[in-house]
Amino acid sequence: WRLKRMIEITSNAIRQQISNIETRRLEREVKEILDDFNTDETLKANLLKGKRVDLAEELKRVRQVQEKLEEFIVALNTEK
Known part of the structure; x- marks a missing residue:
């Protein structure tokens, strides 16, 4: 049962790391997209109209x- 518990703890830790990595990746992508929107005046105009x-x-x-x-x-x- 110790081995099973150790595997569960390890898998939870790995799952959390993957989740954190994906969250940071998505945050970077969203930031890049918003920066692109901020610099592109025609895109902003199209979004507002x-x-x-x-x-x-x-x-x-x-x-x-x-x-x-x-x-x-x-x-x-x-x-x-």
């Missing part, structure tokens, strides 16, 4: 107009 962004901005404007209309309706009803 697009169909979804345009739709979100249009939806925001529609909501603002709707709020103004609701305020106008309330004002009309209070005048009556």
Whole structure:
């Protein structure tokens, strides 16, 4: 049973080391990608513009107009 326990402890240690190595590798890759995004102005512009962004901005404007209309309706009803 000692041998089995030693193998379990060793395998857990190796698993943890591999996990730590992969975590550091992924952190480096993400940092490189974010640095690339930071230096590439056209890429940033493309990420900040697009169909979804345009739709979100249009939806925001529609909501603002709707709020103004609701305020106008309330004002009309209070005048009556």
